[in-house]
Amino acid sequence: MPNLVILLLQIGAILVTARIAGILFRAFGQPQVVGEMIAGIALGPSLFGWLAPHAFVSLFPASSLGELYVLSQIGLLLFMFLVGLEFDPEALRGRGEAAFLTSHVSITAPYLLGAGLALYLYPRLSADNVPFYQFALFMGASMSVTAFPVLARILHERQWHQTRLGSVAIACAAVDDVTAWCLLAYIVALVRASQGAHRPWVTLLGLTVYLVVMVIAGRTVLRGILSRFTRTGRVDDDLLAVILLLLVASAVTTEWLGIHLLFGAFFFGAMLPKSRPFVEALVGRIEALATVLLLPIFFAFTGLRTSIGLIHGSAMWVFFLLVVFVAMAGKLAGATVAGRVSGLSWSEASVVGALMNTRGLMELILLNIGLDLGVISPALFSMLVLMAIVTTFMATPLIGWIAPAGLSAGRTPLADPASQPG
Amino acid sequence: MLAPRRIVTHYLVMVGVPVIGILIVLELGRSLTAAPAIAGRWQIEPAAPLHRLAACLSGGTPADLVLSISQSGQYLAGRLGRADASAGMALEGTLRARTVSLTAAAPADGCSGPLVLSATIVGDGAGRRLQGALHERACPRCGKVPITARRVPAGPELAPEEP
Numbered sequence: 001m002p003n004l005v006i007l008l009l010q011i012g013a014i015l016v017t018a019r020i021a022g023i024l025f026r027a028f029g030q031p032q033v034v035g036e037m038i039a040g041i042a043l044g045p046s047l048f049g050w051l052a053p054h055a056f057v058s059l060f061p062a063s064s065l066g067e068l069y070v071l072s073q074i075g076l077l078l079f080m081f082l083v084g085l086e087f088d089p090e091a092l093r094g095r096g097e098a099a100f101l102t103s104h105v106s107i108t109a110p111y112l113l114g115a116g117l118a119l120y121l122y123p124r125l126s127a128d129n130v131p132f133y134q135f136a137l138f139m140g141a142s143m144s145v146t147a148f149p150v151l152a153r154i155l156h157e158r159q160w161h162q163t164r165l166g167s168v169a170i171a172c173a174a175v176d177d178v179t180a181w182c183l184l185a186y187i188v189a190l191v192r193a194s195q196g197a198h199r200p201w202v203t204l205l206g207l208t209v210y211l212v213v214m215v216i217a218g219r220t221v222l223r224g225i226l227s228r229f230t231r232t233g234r235v236d237d238d239l240l241a242v243i244l245l246l247l248v249a250s251a252v253t254t255e256w257l258g259i260h261l262l263f264g265a266f267f268f269g270a271m272l273p274k275s276r277p278f279v280e281a282l283v284g285r286i287e288a289l290a291t292v293l294l295l296p297i298f299f300a301f302t303g304l305r306t307s308i309g310l311i312h313g314s315a316m317w318v319f320f321l322l323v324v325f326v327a328m329a330g331k332l333a334g335a336t337v338a339g340r341v342s343g344l345s346w347s348e349a350s351v352v353g354a355l356m357n358t359r360g361l362m363e364l365i366l367l368n369i370g371l372d373l374g375v376i377s378p379a380l381f382s383m384l385v386l387m388a389i390v391t392t393f394m395a396t397p398l399i400g401w402i403a404p405a406g407l408s409a410g411r412t413p414l415a416d417p418a419s420q421p422g
Numbered sequence: 423m424l425a426p427r428r429i430v431t432h433y434l435v436m437v438g439v440p441v442i443g444i445l446i447v448l449e450l451g452r453s454l455t456a457a458p459a460i461a462g463r464w465q466i467e468p469a470a471p472l473h474r475l476a477a478c479l480s481g482g483t484p485a486d487l488v489l490s491i492s493q494s495g496q497y498l499a500g501r502l503g504r505a506d507a508s509a510g511m512a513l514e515g516t517l518r519a520r521t522v523s524l525t526a527a528a529p530a531d532g533c534s535g536p537l538v539l540s541a542t543i544v545g546d547g548a549g550r551r552l553q554g555a556l557h558e559r560a561c562p563r564c565g566k567v568p569i570t571a572r573r574v575p576a577g578p579e580l581a582p583e584e585p
Contacts, residue, residue, distance in 0.1 A: 097429040101436065108440035115447040122451060125495035127459035132451035140444065310492070310499060312514070341432050377461075379494030 006064045011071075011297065013059060017043055018296035031150050031157075033360055034393050040299030041385070046308040060304060072301040073261075075294025076365060078286055080262045081247050083148060084269025085279055087174050098342035099171035105338035106172065106356045107144040107179055110330025114143030117326045121319060125380045131194065137187050138375045142367060142384050143327045145180050147360030148173040150392060154355065154399065165348045169355045172335070176356065181266050184366060185259040191373050198258030206257040214250070214271055221246070226273040235281045243272075243282065260369060295361070302364050302385060305371060310379040311386075320383045327387050331357040347404045354402060358395040363388035457517050458543050461493035464552060464571035466502075472567055475537065475556055489524075489539070489552075489571055493517070500524050502539070511537065522552060525559065535560025541571065548573070 017039040025035030042048060049056035060068075118136035126135050151173045160166035189207075193200045228239055235243075247268050254264030272282075311320055335356040339349030367384050370376040376384070466487040490501045490510070496517050503510020515524035520543040526536035541554025550573065555566035 097433075101429055101433050104433070105436045105440075108437050108444070112440040112443040112447070115444050119447060119451055119454065121495075122454050122456055123495070125497070126456040127461065127493055127495060128456045129459035130456065132454050132456075133448050135456075136444075136448055136451055307499075310494060310497070313497075316497065338432075338436060341436070342429070377494035378492050378499075379497055 003064055003067060006059070006061070007067045010059060010064070010068060010300075011293075014039075014043065014296050014300045015293070018299065029396055030393065031153050031360075031396070033147075033150055033153075034389070036296050036299050037302075037360070037364065037389050037392070039296070040301075040303035041306055041308075041389070042303065043300045044303035044306050046303070046306060046382075050309070065301070065304065068297060068301050068304075071294060072298035075290055075298050076262055077247070077251055077265045078290035079295060079361070080265040080365075081269040082283060082287060082290060083177065084266040085272055085282060086148075086152075087177065087270045088274045090274065098168060099175050101342050102168070102335055102338040102352060102356075103172040103175035104179065106146070106331055106335035106353075107176060107183075109334025110143035110327060111140035113326045113330040114140040117143075117322060120322070121380070124315075125319065125377055127377065130375055134187070134191050134194070134375050137190070138370050141180070141183055141187060142363065142370065142376075143330050144176075144183070145359050145363045145366055146173050146176045146331070146356045147358045147362045147392065148177045149362075150358045150360040150395070151355045154358070154395060158399075165344065165351060168339070168342070168344065169352050172352065172356060177266075177362075178270070180362070180366075181263055184369070185254075185263045188260045188263075188369065188373065189258050191375060192258040195373075203258045206253075207259065210253055210257065214267065218271055222271060222273055226275060226278060229275075229278045229281070233277075235278075235285050240282075240285055262365065262369075298361075299364070302368060305368070305378070306382045306385045307378065308382060308386070310382050316379065316383075319380075320386065323383050324387050324390055327359075327391060328357060331391075345404070347402060350402050351399055351404075354395055354398045357398075358392045359388045360392040363391075457493070457495050458520060458546075458550070459493065460498075460517065460522065460543060460550070460552070461491055463574045464489040464491065465574050466556075467570045467572065468556070469568040469570070472556070475558060475564075475567055488574065489513075491524075498522065498524060500539075502526075502537075513537075513539065515539075517543075522554070529560075533558060539569075541569070 018036045021035035021039035021042070022032040023035070025038070026032050043060075045056065048059075115136040118132070118139040121139070122132055122135050126132075151169060154160075155166045155169060160169075189198070189200070189203045192198045193203065225239065225243065229235060232239075247265060250268035251261040251264035254267070255261035272279075311317060332350070332353040334353075336346075336349045336353035339352040340346055342349075344352065364385065367376070367381055367388070371378070371381045466489055468487075472487070486504055488503065488510075492499045498513075498515045498517055500513035500515065501510040502513060511530065512527045513524040514527055515522065517523075522539070522541045522543065524539040526538070529536045536559050537556060538559045539554065539556050541552040544551050544553050552569075552571035555568050557566040558564045
């Protein structure tokens with residue numbers, strides 16, 4: 001069968017599975033993305049390939065996966081651009097210090113535990129072509145990620161986004177996103193430099209030039225974009241084309257510098273003007289294509305690389321349980337204690353901890369980068385993908401269980417910050 | 423909320439201590455060693471005819487027999503088959519020190535027991551090769567076929583297809 005026909009059949013199967021799983025999980029009060037992640041796993045060797053091996057090989061022959069990979073990467077590019085676009089420094093106003101403290105503790109605490117776990121897992125699940133420091137830095141990063149979009153969706157669904165807790169959580173997740181992507185960019189640059197793909201001084205010098213151009217020269221262009229939007233009141237086709245062109249230029253630059261193209265997409269989105277009507281109009285033009293069509297392809301591609309069959313034997317399942325325990329303990333405890341120290345009550349702080357524990361799609365992006373770089377092995381990749389699903393899945397019931405009563409009903413914004421202990 | 427000065431103090435303690443901990447972990451891990459890297463495709467070169475194992479090698483005894491290994495540290499998953507075929511016999515096993523042990527997940531039709539590949543990793547870096555034998559586990563009198571395996575260029579990293 002020609003590759004194009006196979007690709008179209010693959011897209012059809014992915015869309016059907018993702019939509020059905022999304023609707024099912026929404027019916028059970030879960031974010032749609034959890035259903036889509038599980039749909040991706042179901043289409044891979046772990047379920048579809050296990051139940052119907054011949055049909056699986058016919059629908060997803062190894063020779064056809066290149067096209068699926070390209071589509072999934074374009075989806076991620078658009079998605080990371082949207083995440084950057086939604087990043088609003090205004091969210092930090094008045095609560096920046098608390099957000100930085102809670103966010104950075106919720107990164108460093110799980111990072112330390114993840115790196116500590118690497119001491120145990122490295123001799124067992126890694127190979128000697130991966131230096132320990134790369135493995136440990138990556139394990140730490142994989143424990144530290146928070147899924148900003150899932151967190152924001154949970155807050156909106158519960159109408160908590162205008163409460164103090166909601167705004168602190170949003171600010172924390174925003175800081176977490178920026179910090180985590182900077183950390184990941186550093187790790188990717190480090191790994192690629194060690195593999196001889198890029199010279200470190202080229203990366204460092206190029207990154208400095210890139211940031212200066214984006215911040216200084218880019219602002220003039222970005223102001224032009226906003227003024228055109230203000231004149232016309234919409235993101236017309238020409239304006240959209242210019243924005244997409246600049247997005248591609250930014251992504252290609254960071255990829256060429258050895259960081260990763262997704263960092264360029266995120267950073268360009270973050271640099272765009274934050275006028276609400278402009279952001280909403282631009283999101284409206286891009287979001288549907290990215291989230292309905294392209295992201296499910298990314299989930300399916302991740303599922304094709306995930307083989308639960310690789311986690312076999314009691315030792316491997318013990319490793320998996322350790323990974324889940326460390327991921328949860330670091331995020332929940334780190335964010336809860338830091339939230340409490342920042343002035344939230346214990347119950348509010350633990351809701352922030354539970355929200356920060358959702359890893360979702362962001363974790364899958366990071367894990368795919370790690371597998372592509374060869375820093376994590378296929379079995380560890382599968383364990384970490386399952387961990388991402390478990391921690392995202394548990395967020396909604398956990399929050400429902402620990403949230404303060406007034407907050408659960410979504411009626412009462414929290415009391416004035418000044419009246420809170422701290 | 424806390425006063426800015428207290429926030430800074432808390433920040434330095436609560437972020438600084440884990441950062442120091444991470445640096446200590448990185449230092450501790452420098453002495454650790456991981457399993458030798460053998461992931462990828464290996465061309466099997468038998469030192470004797472493979473005919474006596476024909477029943478155990480589903481797909482016959484091709485001249486271009488390739489072993490694909492997916493490695494997760496000490497844990498291995500493999501596939502043994504023709505170089506140009508995506509399918510093949512699924513294998514599972516472990517790597518202890520420099521000894522590779524891979525066993526077919528299920529015996530092929532007409533084979534009394536699962537096929538076993540036992541080998542030792544010889545050499546280092548790009549010159550690494552596997553030296554050992556293929557044999558049928560439940561048939562001691564069938565004997566072993568000595569083999570050497572050399573690396574062939576790797577394909578994209580994907581989870582192995584289920585049998």
